[in-house]
Amino acid sequence: MTKIVAIDGVCRSGKSTVIETLTRNNPKIGKIQEYSDYANEEYPTFPPASPAIQVENVRNYMFQLELRRLDDLKKLKSKETVLVDRCYATSCAFDYAASVETGFDVAAEVELIWSNNADKIQPDKIVILDVEYQEQMRRLGTDIHRFVPILYNPAFNQRFKQYLMQNARIFSREVVIIDTTLLTPEQVYARVQNEI
16 A cells, blocks of 8 residues: 655755655655645635635635646556645645735634545644745745745744644654755655655
């Protein structure tokens, strides 16, 4: 049976790079790209106009992206392990953290609709890659213009991490946290490799 490992964390913690590195030249490991890779630039307006719209964005937008990812997962059933670049915990953490800008507290409602949605990738394990804010900003460098400004807001990032670290066991029985701040890329790859 295929083991599904979600790699999660804040922007620029190293998720996509780790997944790309560990799946390259390894036919036993498959990968599911991050939600944004399935989006085709069709993001809902942020910030949303109301809490109801924020919740509907999850139902009408995130659920559709998750269905696309599920279709790809079905094609990888022959793999021993599939690394998933973010899981639905990200959606819940985002809506929890976004309250710093929106003022809307919809996290519990978003968590509930995800838990009631059968069409989602359910990870066997979540590996959370953490990074301190100063290092995250250094890694963003000149790419900062590619990201929605809230993704590099320190209060948003703190709440996003807080949600993931406190609630990850809601989404998976097994959770590991790796702080990548002071690690070389090779050390991060080795640590994640040991967890999959």
